[in-house]
Amino acid sequence: DAKTTQPNSMESNEEEPVHLPCNHSTISGTDYIHWYRQLPSQGPEYVIHGLTSNVNNRMASLAIAEDRKSSTLILHRATLRDAAVYYCILRDKGRGGSNYKLTFGKGTLLTVNP
């Protein structure tokens, strides 16, 4: 499985932008890059995903490097509710490509200061 590397923790101030990096140098050509987050005492929550082009949705933006070996999740204005563990995940093809298992690493713990 292609692996991802993320900083253990990051800190931000409320209403400021946050850039969460992820390195995935062994990514394969058909791997999607997914981001999930887990708020305290909750299940993981889908944030965004992309393949090659940058992506935007109501929650965040995903910037993907041209060589796809890294990506950055961008929260444009952090709020206290954005404090969570953020996981960068590459699609796991599993056995015969039939298991859509998500392989979670340790993620980045984002602290948002008021």
Added chain:
Amino acid sequence: EAQVTQNPRYLITVTGKKLTVTCSQNMNHEYMSWYRQDPGLGLRQIYYSMNVEVTDKGDVPEGYKVSRKEKRNFPLILESPSPNQTSLYFCASSGGTDSSLYTQYFGPGTRLTVL
């Protein structure tokens, strides 16, 4: 509202007493999965199901059983729970097109303690 529900949310039990954790989704998803989350080990997949009557083992299936008799339900069964199954359990589901199949909706979690 699209959601995945789990019951119970909290459970304390004793070694060897059979238990079932229920999972239900209202999105007509084909794919469902169970994960457990432990400190320092992250989330690990226990079992998954591609559709009704189709289930397969994940990374840590020992001590667990599942069934998928209906599309919406995917219960996790611990026939003889042991203390090493004390964990936080999450059910997830997904469905749709290729890329969105990896967009999984997770339940709120079930915190299980086996004494």
